[in-house]
Every structure is written in C-alpha cells, then in structure tokens.
Amino acid sequence: MKSNIYKIDDQIGFVLHTVPWRETSQIVEVITAQYGRIPLIAKGSKRPRSPIRGLLMPFQPLKLSWSGSNELRTLRNAEWVGGIPQLTGENIFCGFYLNELLIKLLPRDDPHEDLFEKYYTTVFSLAKNETIEPLLRSFELTLLKELGFSPSLSHDGNTHQEIRKEQYYCFDLERGMIEVSSSNEKRLQFLGKTLIDLNNNDFTDTKTLFESKILMRLLLNQCLGDNDLQTRRILQELPLL
Numbered sequence: 001m002k003s004n005i006y007k008i009d010d011q012i013g014f015v016l017h018t019v020p021w022r023e024t025s026q027i028v029e030v031i032t033a034q035y036g037r038i039p040l041i042a043k044g045s046k047r048p049r050s051p052i053r054g055l056l057m058p059f060q061p062l063k064l065s066w067s068g069s070n071e072l073r074t075l076r077n078a079e080w081v082g083g084i085p086q087l088t089g090e091n092i093f094c095g096f097y098l099n100e101l102l103i104k105l106l107p108r109d110d111p112h113e114d115l116f117e118k119y120y121t122t123v124f125s126l127a128k129n130e131t132i133e134p135l136l137r138s139f140e141l142t143l144l145k146e147l148g149f150s151p152s153l154s155h156d157g158n159t160h161q162e163i164r165k166e167q168y169y170c171f172d173l174e175r176g177m178i179e180v181s182s183s184n185e186k187r188l189q190f191l192g193k194t195l196i197d198l199n200n201n202d203f204t205d206t207k208t209l210f211e212s213k214i215l216m217r218l219l220l221n222q223c224l225g226d227n228d229l230q231t232r233r234i235l236q237e238l239p240l241l
Contacts, residue, residue, distance in 0.1 A: 007067045011035065012081065014119065015058050016099040020046070028056055028075065030064060031102060031119065036111040040066050040075040052078045059087050059095050059123050071108070085127040090238055094126055097231040098139060101220075104227050105147060118142040133213065134203040140216040141198060149223050151176030153199035165193040171218060190215055 013032035021027045026042045044050050052075075055062060061081040066073045087095050098119060106112070122139045126132070144150035155162055156169070157176030163169065168180045170187040180189050190211050197208040198215070 006069055007065075008035065009065045011064050012061055013064045014061060014123070015056050016103055017058075018042075018056055026056065027072070029103060030062075031106070031116060032064065032111075033113045033116040034111055035109065037102060037106050037108050038066075039072050039108065040064075041072055042075045042078075045075075055080055058099060059092075059127070060084060061120070084124050087123070087127055090235075091126040091129065091132065093231060093234050093238075094132055094136060095123060097136070097229070097235055098122060100229050100231050101140070101143060104229065105143065105223055112146045115142060115146040133209055134201075137198065137203065137209070137212045137216055138201050140220060144216075144219055144223070147223070149219065151219075153177065153195040163192045163195050165191070165196060167192045169195060171215070173222070188214060188218060 011032045011034060013030040015028055015030055016037065017029040018026045021041060024044050024046045026045050028040045028042050028045075029037060030040060031037045042052060042056060045052050045056060047053065055078045061084060063077075063079040063081055064075065065077040066075050068074045102119070106115075118139055122135050125135050141150060151157060151171065153163065156179050157172060158178040163177070164179075168189040168191055169177045170180055170185060170189050172178050172187075177190070177195060191207065193205070194208045194211040194215070197203065197205060198212045203209045203212065
C-alpha cells in the first residue's frame, strides 16, 4: 500500500526482528501503525560509532524515519522513545512469540492500526508483569480478527443464532463455530460460555482460559500451516501455549 512512498519521517514503531546484512549493517523488520510491517536496511548500524547502535532492540518504541521506493527501504534515523520497562524472565519469550506471529502472519505493507495498538499495550502489560495467559489470548484473537481469520464468537455459523452459554460448539473451516449436534462428534468442543467470554476479553473463568488456549492454537494452526513457531516450543514447556 505504501511501497511507492519515498520519504517517511517520525513514525512510532517496534523492531520485530534483525538479521546481519554485509559487514556493518542489518536488515530490520519493524511494525508501525500507519505503514504496517516493513523491512529496513540499517546501514552501518553495527559500527561502534553508529548513532543507532544499541537502539534497534525489540519491545521498545522508537521514532523511525526511512526512505526508498523498493520493497527494502533505508532507515534514515531512529530515536529512543522509551516509556516501556525492559521485559524480563519468561515475559521475554512471550514478547518474541508476539513478534514471530506478526512476522509469520502479517503481510508486509499492510497497516492495521488497531493491531499495532494492541501490540503496544500487550508489550507494556508484559513489562508490568501482568498475568500472561489472558494477554496472549487477547492478542492472538485481535491478530486473527484483523487478518480475517477469526470465526464469529457471538453467533452460530450454521444457524446464525446467538451462541448459547450452556451449549457446546466445534470449529468448522467452512462455517465457523457451529453447535455440536451429535454425541459422536470427534472434533474439539468448546463451551458456548468460553466463546462469549473470549469475545468479551473476560478470562476470569479458569475453564474459559483453558479452552481459549486450545481454540487459539487450533485457529492459528489453520493460518500457519507448515510454518512452525520456534517460540511456541519454549512457551509450551512453561506452559503458556
């Protein structure tokens, strides 16, 4: 959408991933509200006297300026914004999990301002050591909704009636969440209350939290296909996924 723009100044963004490029530079994947996920060449950023050396780290908001009309643009400047404490402990792995999801699922040059805001607030909440699992489930659902991969959690995809708290539902790839009509149903089943709670960001019920984790994993696997997440293996050992 924005790939033909030559010069962009002072956009708040986050570093998602960096890889070395030649001897003294890096390719930096960043996410911004207005321009989405974009790749930038940070020329000379590994040199000892580079003004941006040490700035291009994840989970910290930066003010970014870049230029270029190709897919790979050139980072012109990066400034520290601050305001978010460093992630510590297992929260670091949670942050890298968010980043990996965005890199694997969010197309480049596809801005999603609400998703960016959700990422910002989730990282900030992780830095404040808020309860991890509700944060991850809420972010996963926002990502799926923004990308159009989330089924309706308020209405039955078959009958279009409102989800009933006491009824069980299963995920159908064609229709979404549909009411379980047979005791022989072999697919994973989710209580209607779980779907309603998840849709309302209410994770006070332990059953809701448990079933939401299973449902989010199921839906994300549909999107990821054969693209395995390295961070998922770590978080499953904690276990947070």
